[in-house]
Amino acid sequence: MTKRIARVFPRKTTATPSDELVFFDGPGLFPPEVDEVHVSVTFSWDIPHAEWLARQWDGIAPVRIGGPAMGTKGKDFVPGMYLKNGYVITSRGCPNCCWFCDVWRRDGRVRELPIREGWNVLDDNLLCCSEDHIRKVFDMLKVQKKNKRQVEFTGGLEAASLEDWHIELLREIRPKQMFFAYDTEDDYEPLVEAGKKLLASGWTVASKTLRAYVLIGYKRDTIDAAEERLRKTIEAGFTPMAMLWRGRDGKTDPSWRRFQRRWARPAFIYHILKSIDQEVLPDEE
């Protein structure tokens, strides 16, 4: 018999599942009948609240607290369990050791998982998997595409690992969006090269399919330097998504928050895109 597991989240995001065993608070006066309670923590600044939640559920069923923020090594992916249906993780870990990232500390080098169904791929570094695994992931995605799902790569594709055969596979899938990254200076040259290849393969800047996470607001970063990186991202062919760096306590500076919000607004980015290249963009709908 399948276990009934209550999943308790300290924060609701667009990726949080929404079935009847998902909770954001204590069990209330009429607790559900469950075999286990899993408190799942994504962000380190939610840990104190998650620990409070774990205490509220104590006594209802055995409680476990885990998730990326707790440094828990990820297991095989179960669709719909800790992420909404549609999200899928086919591998965990990364061979790189970026200073701001916990993936390599938590999950080590790349580990390929059994491939489950989904259309929003969240792997830490899919392009570092074996060719056999990547081709199987794309076979699964082709089925999603046939079923009218819009494929996305929001976990991030590493520009430095992008090869011509990956581009062929991406062309067959035609994702709604795919995120690359410009987090450190080392990322820029590979991003430019990836941009050239992808634009030459038929993608356009105007489609905003080519996206890039841009890390901002870390120690010694300045608004001017961050803005330059965001503009350079556009010049490389990618619509940027500013990601504000947060330490373990999650605290951020108000001026950085304002700047980040501006660079996450599609209308604002569109305005910058237009000013950079009048040729590539049609009039906004």
Ligand code: SF4
């Ligand atoms: S490449 Fe991405 S997943 Fe890998 S360590 Fe760097 S930020 Fe983390």
